[in-house]
Amino acid sequence: MSGQAAPGKLIAQQAEQQGGVLAKLVIFALALGFVPISSYFLSRDYLWAGNTIYAAITAIISANLVLVAYIIESVREESRLRAREKQQQPAESKKDR
């Protein structure tokens, strides 16, 4: 079992430097629940004067905005991780020499 996981663990040690993946997911999952429903009620009472259809459309747009924000944040973190790996690799090859 550990034989299969060993190469993964080596890479994971570097990746865990960032941490906070779980916290980010929990925050976005809560935001995905909280933002659309609150925007539905607030926009229905203060923006659209009681019209529930427009309020539902506002809620759907806000849910999709949270989704797009999560995708952008995830892609940014991925590129940050890859940039850090590229920085570390030339340093190690110098050590080998």
Next chain:
Amino acid sequence: MGLYSSYYSYGFTTFLALVVALYLLFTGSGEAFNVGQFLEETSPYAWASTGIGLCLGLSVLGAGWGIFITGASILGGGVRAPRIRTKNLISIIFCEVVAIYGVIIGIVYSSRVSAVPDTLLYTRENYFTGYALFWGGLTVGACNLLCGISVGIAGSTAALADAADPDLFVKILIVEVFGSIMGLFGLIVGLLMISQASEITPAASAAIAS
């Protein structure tokens, strides 16, 4: 036994239903099969509540199904390739958005249901509201169910493809976006159906509209 078990189960149920129907027919109660009476006597509240329940229930069923399919693949692929763990949570969030659609429609529909005394309930508008809520809820629920399953299976394959070759993930994300749009279609039709339906209101006069 395995070859004929479906014959036994479906055949027995059909036989029972046939016996009950023929008994009613031959003993003079054939008029019990009255579709019009069923539609007129069923309370609009029953239709509306069933629609709202189906909307939310089927949406959450689709979202949960998609999440467990994708989650299993991410966990399995993450043993050898831990770098896929962060990016593939996007698929999980896509599935959860489907459940949020169901919740929003459930909230919008339940605002149309208000308390009306029984004698003033059966008006033409209230019948329409009941039917619209039932079929609109079923539409949204079924669309979200299939959307969640499709995003889940696409997301699970995306995780495994990403573990093998990191360049594939962005291309498979396009497939997931298309799958997620299907849930949006169901949502739009559900909102269109409810736009014509008024809130359940008591009849204006003592004479009930027939």
